[in-house]
Amino acid sequence: MTPGATQIVFDNVSKFYGEVLGVNKVNFSLEPGITSLVGPNGSGKTTLMNLLTGLIKPSHGAIYVLGLTPQQPVEFFRRVGYCTQFDSFPPGTNGYDFIYWPLRLHGFAHDQATKLTNEALDRAGMTPVARRKVAGYSKGMRQRIRLAQAIAHHPSVLVLDEPLNGLDPMARSESIALFEAIAKQGMHVIISSHILEEVDRISDRVVLMSSGYVVAEGQIKEVRREVRDHPMQILVRCSNAAKLASAAFELDHVVEAKILSDGQSVLVRTRDAEQFSLLLNKIVSAGLVEVDAVAPADDDVNSIYQYLIGSDGGPA
Amino acid sequence: MSIQESVARAQSSLKEQPWRLFASQIAILVRTEVRRNLFTRRRIWVYLLAFIPVLIFITHNIFSVYHTDSSNIEDDTLVLAGFMQVYYLRLGIFFACMGIFTWLFRGEMVSRTLHYQFLVPVRREVLVVGKFLAGSVISVLLFEVAALACFYLTYSRFGAAGRSYIFDGPGLAQLGSYLLVMALACIGYGAVFLALSLLFKNPIVPGAMLLGWEAVAPIFPSWAQHLSVTFYLKHLCPVKLPIEGPMAIFTIVAEPVSPFIAIFGLLCLTVAVLVLSCFLIRRLEVTYTAE
Numbered sequence: 160m161t162p163g164a165t166q167i168v169f170d171n172v173s174k175f176y177g178e179v180l181g182v183n184k185v186n187f188s189l190e191p192g193i194t195s196l197v198g199p200n201g202s203g204k205t206t207l208m209n210l211l212t213g214l215i216k217p218s219h220g221a222i223y224v225l226g227l228t229p230q231q232p233v234e235f236f237r238r239v240g241y242c243t244q245f246d247s248f249p250p251g252t253n254g255y256d257f258i259y260w261p262l263r264l265h266g267f268a269h270d271q272a273t274k275l276t277n278e279a280l281d282r283a284g285m286t287p288v289a290r291r292k293v294a295g296y297s298k299g300m301r302q303r304i305r306l307a308q309a310i311a312h313h314p315s316v317l318v319l320d321e322p323l324n325g326l327d328p329m330a331r332s333e334s335i336a337l338f339e340a341i342a343k344q345g346m347h348v349i350i351s352s353h354i355l356e357e358v359d360r361i362s363d364r365v366v367l368m369s370s371g372y373v374v375a376e377g378q379i380k381e382v383r384r385e386v387r388d389h390p391m392q393i394l395v396r397c398s399n400a401a402k403l404a405s406a407a408f409e410l411d412h413v414v415e416a417k418i419l420s421d422g423q424s425v426l427v428r429t430r431d432a433e434q435f436s437l438l439l440n441k442i443v444s445a446g447l448v449e450v451d452a453v454a455p456a457d458d459d460v461n462s463i464y465q466y467l468i469g470s471d472g473g474p475a
Numbered sequence: 476m477s478i479q480e481s482v483a484r485a486q487s488s489l490k491e492q493p494w495r496l497f498a499s500q501i502a503i504l505v506r507t508e509v510r511r512n513l514f515t516r517r518r519i520w521v522y523l524l525a526f527i528p529v530l531i532f533i534t535h536n537i538f539s540v541y542h543t544d545s546s547n548i549e550d551d552t553l554v555l556a557g558f559m560q561v562y563y564l565r566l567g568i569f570f571a572c573m574g575i576f577t578w579l580f581r582g583e584m585v586s587r588t589l590h591y592q593f594l595v596p597v598r599r600e601v602l603v604v605g606k607f608l609a610g611s612v613i614s615v616l617l618f619e620v621a622a623l624a625c626f627y628l629t630y631s632r633f634g635a636a637g638r639s640y641i642f643d644g645p646g647l648a649q650l651g652s653y654l655l656v657m658a659l660a661c662i663g664y665g666a667v668f669l670a671l672s673l674l675f676k677n678p679i680v681p682g683a684m685l686l687g688w689e690a691v692a693p694i695f696p697s698w699a700q701h702l703s704v705t706f707y708l709k710h711l712c713p714v715k716l717p718i719e720g721p722m723a724i725f726t727i728v729a730e731p732v733s734p735f736i737a738i739f740g741l742l743c744l745t746v747a748v749l750v751l752s753c754f755l756i757r758r759l760e761v762t763y764t765a766e
Contacts, residue, residue, distance in 0.1 A: 212594060214594070214760065215760040215761065215762060216760060232596055232597060233493070233496070233596045233597070236594060236596040236597075237596045239594075243594075245590060248588065250515075251511070260503065260507055263499075264500050264503055264595045264597050265596055266500070
């Protein structure tokens with residue numbers, strides 16, 4: 160893979176801790192926008208993020224971030240911000256110093272560092288408690304101060320490991336809005352999370368991981384196409400559920416057609432959603448059934464994820 | 476100017492002057508590390524190591540006020556030399572540097588904060604130099620103050636004779652030599668312990684082996700002695716201790732070398748060990764679960 164100046168590239172990356180697999184043969188490239196890493200605990204999300212930021216080194220393969228590698232730290236970390244999952248802080252530090260001193264290490268003069276610190280504190284909603292010791296912060300505040308540090312130097316790539324953990328609903332919503340605003344500026348935002356509904360709503364693409372392997376990668380709908388073997392669920396609300404279910408059963412690709420308890424909805428599981436849509440069009444044109452609504456019942460990360468890795472977390 | 480423009484401008488100017496950036500990063504690292512590591516309860520035992528002889532000298536001086544004391548300047552000069560050459564160089568500075576320098580990186584691993592220093596645009600070699608200098612400032616400051624206090628307490632009680640020994644006799648030169656030797660001991664041991672902390676998860680065992688090596692190095696061939704920190708320091712000590720028997724191994728000078736060679740040799744050893752540390756830090760991975 161040739162690294163592009165705007166891409167993040169994982170080129171056949173593997174990481175082993177002795178004989179234990181971290182991640183294996185990871186190949187993908189990411190364009191700017193919000194990318195979500197999704198997988199159960201131990202699936203390799205944090206390993207992938209630590210590899211991306213050079214905290215650990217790949218056993219095989221290479222990683223390029225905007226054409227740079229972590230072996231060029233001066234250039235690399237001016238463009239990358241990483242909010243890790245490690246809930247630990249330098250002893251005795253307060254929120255302001257936690258952001259200010261790393262900015263000084265970036266090379267910013269006192270005035271610039273002060274300005275950037277105040278801006279980051281403001282964006283993370285931490286200004287009122289900035290002078291308090293971090294040791295006295297709540298879990299949500301510690302999460303937000305780490306986020307503030309990661310964004311303070313205006314990185315082009317923002318890597319966030321479980322950034323919504325410990326946040327109350329208001330802070331969560333504000334953080335999501337912040338991620339979306341950063342992504343709209345043409346930056347990379349890479350988020351890992353097990354709260355699937357949240358990343359599903361804000362992600363431009365997903366990388367699904369299980370047991371150290373990338374099991375699917377791309378836009379939600381692309382990922383869907385990658386798993387054609389798995390039937391898709393479509394919910395149809397109509398005037399005659401029994402007739403629709405009966406017609407659907409005549410198609411080879413329909414695995415199941417279940418009339419729901421309201422008597423007006425049919426949940427169809429099909430291996431070919433396009434063919435089913437054509438059937439639906441024919442039925443409606445013929446006036447056999449009036450359709451009120453058609454909606455994919457599982458076109459979100461969670462259901463695809465369940466299809467791919469199964470409930471036990473292992474590859475399907 | 477917007478924040479984005481000022482960020483871009485600052486980054487562009489720093490890109491053109493990397494050495495200036497490295498120097499400012501080292502200064503910031505030294506400042507933050509000294510603040511974090513000098514005045515902390517965790518370092519109380521290091522203060523004790525540095526100031527136990529001072530307490531002994533104070534006790535001795537108080538005792539001598541109330542009791543007849545037959546000691547003279549020559550005897551006390553030897554006592555002071557014993558504290559400097561046997562206690563400080565062999566034990567006090569050794570263990571203090573072990574605590575200070577191994578904690579610079581290993582402590583960050585234990586407290587799970589090392590990643591913050593690996594996620595800023597600082598070359599890891601700069602990090603090694605910055606932390607080493609910070610450790611040197613802390614240890615040199617503590618032991619130089621302790622040495623000055625010991626020296627003052629040794630000669631102050633002799634009044635005019637003591638002042639004369641210092642300013643008209645060899646006292647001042649001896650003080651200069653002790654301060655130089657202690658500073659060199661701090662940076663020599665410091666560099667070695669910094670490297671050991673990057674080589675081993677638990678540097679206590681290799682530290683104990685180093686202590687043994689420093690003690691028995693004089694019985695090894697000349698080339699091997701050059702790998703010992705105390706080999707260089709012994710040549711710079713201003714007073715020869717009249718120690719005989721097995722304990723003489725601490726003071727014996729098997730192969731005399733000039734002070735210049737001794738200083739230059741120790742600095743070369745320090746630089747070589749720091750270069751090794753730079754290689755080691757480049758390979759270091761942040762895997763706290765293994766700690």
